[in-house]
Amino acid sequence: MQFDLIIIGGGINGAGIARDAALRGLRTCLVERADLCSSTTRWSSRLIHGGLRYLEFGELGLVHESLQERANLLRNAGHLVRPLPLLIPVYTHSRRGMNTIDFGLWVYDLLSIGGVLPGHRRLSRDAALAEVPALNPDGLDGGILYHDAQVTFVERLVVENALAARAAGATIRTYTTVERIVLEGNQVQGVMVRDSRSGRQESLTAPAIVNAAGPWVDRVLAGADCPMPRFMGPTKGTHIVVRRFGGMSDVACYAEARSDGRPFFILPWNGLVLIGTTDTRCDADPASVHAEENEIAYLLAEASHVFPGARLRRDNVLYAYSGLRPLPRQGLRETASITRRHQIRHHGRTARGLYSVIGGKITTYRHLAEEAVDQVVHRLGIEAPPCVTAELALPGGGGKREDLLAELARIPGLTAASQAHLVDVYGVRAPAVAAMTIGHPDLAEQICSWSAAIAAEVVFAVRQEFAPGMADILLRRCMAGLSPDLGRTALERALPVASRYLGWDAARLTEEREAFEAEIRVLDSSASADPVSA
Numbered sequence: 001m002q003f004d005l006i007i008i009g010g011g012i013n014g015a016g017i018a019r020d021a022a023l024r025g026l027r028t029c030l031v032e033r034a035d036l037c038s039s040t041t042r043w044s045s046r047l048i049h050g051g052l053r054y055l056e057f058g059e060l061g062l063v064h065e066s067l068q069e070r071a072n073l074l075r076n077a078g079h080l081v082r083p084l085p086l087l088i089p090v091y092t093h094s095r096r097g098m099n100t101i102d103f104g105l106w107v108y109d110l111l112s113i114g115g116v117l118p119g120h121r122r123l124s125r126d127a128a129l130a131e132v133p134a135l136n137p138d139g140l141d142g143g144i145l146y147h148d149a150q151v152t153f154v155e156r157l158v159v160e161n162a163l164a165a166r167a168a169g170a171t172i173r174t175y176t177t178v179e180r181i182v183l184e185g186n187q188v189q190g191v192m193v194r195d196s197r198s199g200r201q202e203s204l205t206a207p208a209i210v211n212a213a214g215p216w217v218d219r220v221l222a223g224a225d226c227p228m229p230r231f232m233g234p235t236k237g238t239h240i241v242v243r244r245f246g247g248m249s250d251v252a253c254y255a256e257a258r259s260d261g262r263p264f265f266i267l268p269w270n271g272l273v274l275i276g277t278t279d280t281r282c283d284a285d286p287a288s289v290h291a292e293e294n295e296i297a298y299l300l301a302e303a304s305h306v307f308p309g310a311r312l313r314r315d316n317v318l319y320a321y322s323g324l325r326p327l328p329r330q331g332l333r334e335t336a337s338i339t340r341r342h343q344i345r346h347h348g349r350t351a352r353g354l355y356s357v358i359g360g361k362i363t364t365y366r367h368l369a370e371e372a373v374d375q376v377v378h379r380l381g382i383e384a385p386p387c388v389t390a391e392l393a394l395p396g397g398g399g400k401r402e403d404l405l406a407e408l409a410r411i412p413g414l415t416a417a418s419q420a421h422l423v424d425v426y427g428v429r430a431p432a433v434a435a436m437t438i439g440h441p442d443l444a445e446q447i448c449s450w451s452a453a454i455a456a457e458v459v460f461a462v463r464q465e466f467a468p469g470m471a472d473i474l475l476r477r478c479m480a481g482l483s484p485d486l487g488r489t490a491l492e493r494a495l496p497v498a499s500r501y502l503g504w505d506a507a508r509l510t511e512e513r514e515a516f517e518a519e520i521r522v523l524d525s526s527a528s529a530d531p532v533s534a
């Protein structure tokens with residue numbers, strides 16, 4: 001098939017580029033080897049943030065760009081991206097004192113001028129303890145309260161970018177691997193792809209290709225018809241998820257690790273607590289990385305210094321995940337100092353029309369996409385309209401929560417929890433999901449008591465949101481798979497729905513169950529736990 005642009009990778013960057021390109025009229029194809037958002041984007045801290053820490057490395061430009069994009073996302077995807085208050089506790093032993101942090105946040109506030117979030121505040125010891133009662137009081141001098149934003153369901157941000165791309169005419173091919181980048185002379189011709197399920201090979205042609213394969217960028221380049229340089233120097237980051245504990249409020253903590261002085265987050269998230277992250281060099285196959293026991297132990301020990309009353313132990317860890325930051329190769333410098341600024345490299349000499357995306361953050365994906373599409377349009381010499389995504393709501397964005405809740409309350413059979421869930425997951429598209437239950441009361445039934453996801457979402461995910469399998473539905477569409485039991489209860493209730501409404505036969509149900517269990521095994525920390533420390 002002939003396209004103007006092929007994008008390799010359905011993470012946040014690939015999906016964002018596909019949306020921008022399609023909106024500007026390019027015949028666009030997005031190719032993803034697995035499901036949308038099945039890699040790095042999903043293994044992140046899920047923050048939409050300026051990156052306070054980047055100020056320490058003088059990255060003022062990156063912080064400014066991130067803060068502008070934070071404002072865009074709060075406006076255009078307000079159902080998914082929400083303000084998050086964070087407290088930085090300052091102890092007598094902290095490496096960064098009150099005045100240093102106060103100054104950093106003063107710059108942060110200055111760079112976010114025009115945004116909607118409140119500025120920072122210095123807190124006394126008592127005021128800090130009032131905000132987060134579980135905080136360790138020993139040696140506490142006080143704290144600083146500031147705001148950033150959180151995208152609880154980052155999977156949905158990717159799906160909505162892909163939906164917007166499709167609505168603008170893009171082709172979205174999931175479970176399709178790019179095996180070869182085809183060149184004629186030094187000009188890109190297209191790619192050879194293989195359907196991961198049928199094994200069928202096919203060629204897709206386009207004069208421009210963006211390699212947005214995250215930590216796989218070098219591996220994708222290795223499949224080009226000519227030798228390519230290596231760009232990537234990934235670092236691994238691990239998170240753990242525990243239940244909320246007494247004295248944990250809705251204020252997140254950005255604390256300094258006792259053992260090495262690294263800042264790390266303790267985040268209220270999805271009714272649970274997300275703790276991370278580590279930052280170590282790692283050249284492993286991105287598909288094989290998982291949380292190691294020493295990383296889990298580090299995060300537990302550091303979180304316990306901040307919240308000793310929580311009595312966090314190995315068996316409190318519900319699940320853990322790891323990902324590779326797709327960072328540029330930068331010698332032996334300290335991992336934290338490797339720039340998080342993205343680069344878009346054109347392989348002009350060897351492969352004209354081929355671009356690789358290196359680095360970047362979820363927060364800045366929209367701006368990265370704008371830059372990438374600007375470059376492609378310029379090279380192709382196409383007359384294309386300017387980028388509109390800074391002002392355009394995502395498919396679920398642009399609604400008022402109260403209005404949507406009132407609309408859903410008029411549909412019989414939905415619990416209040418399910419109404420709230422649908423609005424928080426689908427935004428203005430929630431009424432379309434809820435409408436499926438009219439005349440089909442069984443579709444209004446909850447499949448997950450934690451998330452309050454309903455049966456209709458199983459059908460909606462397959463018919464409307466590119467989800468071919470049960471793991472895709474539960475883990476990356478209706479979000480039941482992020483519950484403490486990783487969606488196991490939801491699986492039992494969702495399989496009969498798929499049988500009834502999607503016609504899955506017994507063999508298919510068994511296959512889907514096995515595929516789901518294989519996927520969550522990596523997250524399920526008990527499976528990898530060392531029995532001695534567990």
Ligand SMILES: Cc1cc2nc3c(=O)[nH]c(=O)nc-3n(C[C@H](O)[C@H](O)[C@H](O)COP(=O)(O)OP(=O)(O)OC[C@H]3O[C@@H](n4cnc5c(N)ncnc54)[C@H](O)[C@@H]3O)c2cc1C
Pocket residue numbers: 008009010011012013014031032033034035036037038039040041042043044045046047048049176177178179212213214215216220236237238277323324325326357359360361362363364
């Ligand atoms: C631990 C950690 C914490 C982070 N926290 C934050 C944060 O809080 N906020 C923030 O803004 N950023 C954060 N980041 C950074 C951010 O997550 C990444 O920079 C971003 O998600 C990268 O997105 P991507 O689309 O480039 O890569 P990915 O999400 O990895 O997507 C690349 C896709 O390419 C696909 N692919 C690979 N090879 C092929 C092939 N041959 N054919 C087809 N498809 C292929 C993969 O399957 C994958 O889905 C964090 C990163 C990590 C690791």
